[in-house]
Amino acid sequence: MLRNQGIQASGIWVQYRLYIIFAIVVILIFGFLPRSNDHGVGLLHSSSSASPREQAANSTLGFEKLIALSPRPSWRTRGLKAAADLVGLDFHVPIQPHNPEELVTAFEQIGKDQGKKGPGHGSARAWLAHLDMLKYVIAQGYETAFIVEDDVDFDVRLKDQIRLISDNVREFTFATDRTPYGIDWDVLWLGHCGSAIEDSMPPTLKYRDETRCKTELYSGWSKHFLRDKLEEDHRLVQTSMQTVCTFGYGVTRKGAQKVLELLGTGGNEAYDVSMGSFCRSEQLRCIVVNPQIMNHYEPPKDAGYLSPVHVGDGQGAAADDSSFETKMGTTGNIMQSARCKALFNDVCMRPPSEM
Template identity: 45%
Template sequence: MAFEKILVLSHHRSWRTRGLEAAARLTDIELQIPPQPNNPKSLISAFQGIGPDDVNHPPTGSATAWLAHLDLIKFAVASDFETALIIEDDVDWDISVKEQMKLLSRAIRDFTGTPASDPRPYGLDWDILWFGHCGGPYDRNSPRHEYWDPSVRDGELYTGWMKDYVTSMPEKTRYVQHGAGLVCSFAYAINRKTVTNVLDWSGQGQDEGFDIRLRTGCMNKKINCVSVYPELMHHYEPTANYISEVRQGDGKGQAGAEDALESEMGITANIRDSARCAALWGRPCPAPPGTT
């Protein structure tokens, strides 16, 4: 994928990491899963309370995940990586992801005006490259670069807030644009040149979650975000009734038993040929409910 490191955000081994590693082996991708510090409850509580009472504050599960993202970004800084792709441990991608990223690299270079003399696959004229998301508000009038990608899933099978935008796009087409209100931090890249912008902004707390804070920064141009639509990575859900650890931490349900989550094939929305399903079950994931 042409990043110096691909770092996985994960607190412990589980069905999430085992499926991710299987997908990585299938698609010949090298991952690093750095150990995460066990942030004490007092630190999480203090982070939740940053700022005045009239701003949004993250619930416990979201604050815990937010600090984990900050810890991993700081790990990349301390390691002096020029570029790093950060992915959450339940992420999935298409079996053709390497070909997808080659097409995206050319599109981002064209969009950002990266000179031919710069050998970096994505240039460095960005703070965040947002590859994995679940959509959000968008600006049809924002400058964009359109490019052909044969792996784009049919728009009628797309799910989420951006369905009407995606279905209005030409077939087998993706757009590169400046970020305009995305949510879900499934996969994003940072670079050594501008990572302090990301840390300065996201380290202030004062929002519902890490991804919402990034979204606000993108929309207010506090950070320079470049995104791809439709997304290249999305989260895999093992069952229709799946409850994530973040949602459980926020008091919004109870995660299922580990063996049940691992043994039953789930779904990955908006990805044509899931690498997880191919690696674990040897066949495509079923389509998400309501898309067939």
């Protein structure tokens, strides 16, 4: 009987050892499997086997999250979705908190007792909305994010453009990791309405991109810089010099916190102007692609369009949004608009101008 008990005990011990070995094998297998990433591959230390330029051409442009700033569904968000579906992008539109009028008015007044020029009411509301998106990025723990305004537009060849941007931003920052754009920046400014090119600025990096808007067709205050300082079919990667309009910009986690702390103090005429000034003073490390690859789409003005910022600043009233759904507008400096292709099967370049 004792012998039988010993045999049983021995059998139990063998089974126990087998269970332990099986558990160790399972742990090892699952420990070395690649983990899925719900937010794309734009992490600061990406382990993806894809090249950096191919990571940049994914559905989030190589960032952990693509975020669209929007107060509510409208022709803006519906047009953005149509353009994104056409190009193959995945935008997330967080619920935008409504800031009370008292907060907006108080923000307008910051610094005015010191002689600073504060924003108009509509500009202050837009400024606070951008700050709310930065708070969202920080709260969600994203390592990188790209923020666009909901009326943004881009070229149908955006993925080709972004591969070139990845190559050249990485070269510009001497990146040695495998992330799409390196990590040596706070703000990567791709969607704007102009940036200066000055002889005194730090070294730039010029690269060829034949999808770029021709200088003669460009509309905006910075046109003379392109004409005098940059040859056709080329873009510059440069530090930010007097960059304005925040149609689309990337932030790192650390960069989002720095922008929030610096721009949360108000005391300037607009969010983009304030960010540009902190870039120029090098309190923010800002990299700009010039000319831009994103701009804003505008419905036709004869249909009664006026931007929400201008309405909020007291410059008039806009027609009902529904009147803009079926009438094609224009996008400056984007040769083949994704919005207009998706919605109207057409191109819609804004007429050239110097302003």
